[in-house]
Amino acid sequence: MGDAQEKLTYAGYLRLDQILNAQQPRSGEHDEMLFIVIHQVYELWFKQLLHELAQLQRYLDGGDTTHSMRTLRRTLAILKIVVAQLDVLETMTPTQFRKFRDALGTSSGFESTQFRELEAVLGRRDFPKWAPRPEAASQPSVFDSFLRYLATQGYGATKDATKDNTQEILKQVYDDDSSAAVVAELLVDLDEGMQEWRYRHVKMVERTIGGHQGTGGSTGAKYLSSTVGKPTFPDLWAIRNLS
Numbered sequence: 001m002g003d004a005q006e007k008l009t010y011a012g013y014l015r016l017d018q019i020l021n022a023q024q025p026r027s028g029e030h031d032e033m034l035f036i037v038i039h040q041v042y043e044l045w046f047k048q049l050l051h052e053l054a055q056l057q058r059y060l061d062g063g064d065t066t067h068s069m070r071t072l073r074r075t076l077a078i079l080k081i082v083v084a085q086l087d088v089l090e091t092m093t094p095t096q097f098r099k100f101r102d103a104l105g106t107s108s109g110f111e112s113t114q115f116r117e118l119e120a121v122l123g124r125r126d127f128p129k130w131a132p133r134p135e136a137a138s139q140p141s142v143f144d145s146f147l148r149y150l151a152t153q154g155y156g157a158t159k160d161a162t163k164d165n166t167q168e169i170l171k172q173v174y175d176d177d178s179s180a181a182v183v184a185e186l187l188v189d190l191d192e193g194m195q196e197w198r199y200r201h202v203k204m205v206e207r208t209i210g211g212h213q214g215t216g217g218s219t220g221a222k223y224l225s226s227t228v229g230k231p232t233f234p235d236l237w238a239i240r241n242l243s
């Protein structure tokens with residue numbers, strides 16, 4: 001080790017000077033700190049989720065069952081934490097929130113680029129024209145990678161896995177009860193996890209701002225309710241109806 005190399009410290013490695021100076025409340029209200037911290041923590045978890053999902057796609061594309069499962073389990077564990085975090089924010093009353101809400105201006109979770117990337121990675125393509133299009137919307141999605149994975153396991157060639165026969169292929173996977181079916185069920189867990197987040201978020205919004213408009217300009221809980229219950233991987237749900 002040369003003199004030029006500084007001793008690596010805990011704070012230095014983690015860039016704590018940057019992270020711990022990034023909380024800049026705009027009001028003098030006590031509860032604004034929680035609001036900032038929880039959103040920042042969310043964005044960090046979104047970052048990690050995107051990191052894990054990129055890895056998942058590489059494993060799926062390569063037909064690696066064991067590592068796909070491991071990565072999916074980690075992704076699900078993070079999602080659980082992300083949903084549970086809403087409990088903390090729900091300790092904030094409507095009055096406490098109202099006291100600093102004006103300080104937020106028009107900023108809103110609506111504008112979370114990472115959340116939109118997450119949706120796009122998972123397969124969402126119907127983004128409104130006026131919103132910036134996530135980069136991942138022009139890349140193969142997790143579901144595309146899953147179809148590629150199925151092809152490596154002998155279920156339909158990738159080029160055959162079109163909208164027309166995807167459900168037949170999935171039905172075969174489930175009928176065989178192969179390890180590919182376990183991967184499929186982990187994807188259903190992921191789908192349910194995302195839906196759970198949306199449901200918990202809208203309930204939290206209702207109890208905090210009732211029927212008021214969002215700071216991002218939407219109809220608030222009404223708009224958010226319209227996004228609840230929409231599956232991420234519709235084909236994996238549709239096959240439950242096949243006899």
Ligand code: HEM
Pocket residue numbers: 038039042043089097108109110111112115201204205208209213214215216217218219220221223224227
């Ligand atoms: C008191 C707490 C919160 C309230 C009152 C709230 C309210 C809202 C409202 C009303 C919207 C609709 C868009 C708008 O008009 O602004 C929205 C969207 C959103 N919020 Fe929150 N939110 C809260 C906490 C959070 C937290 C902690 C996160 C975590 C990142 C978050 C992430 C999002 C995301 C990603 C959207 C876009 C959802 C979509 O378009 O499907 N929100 N929020």
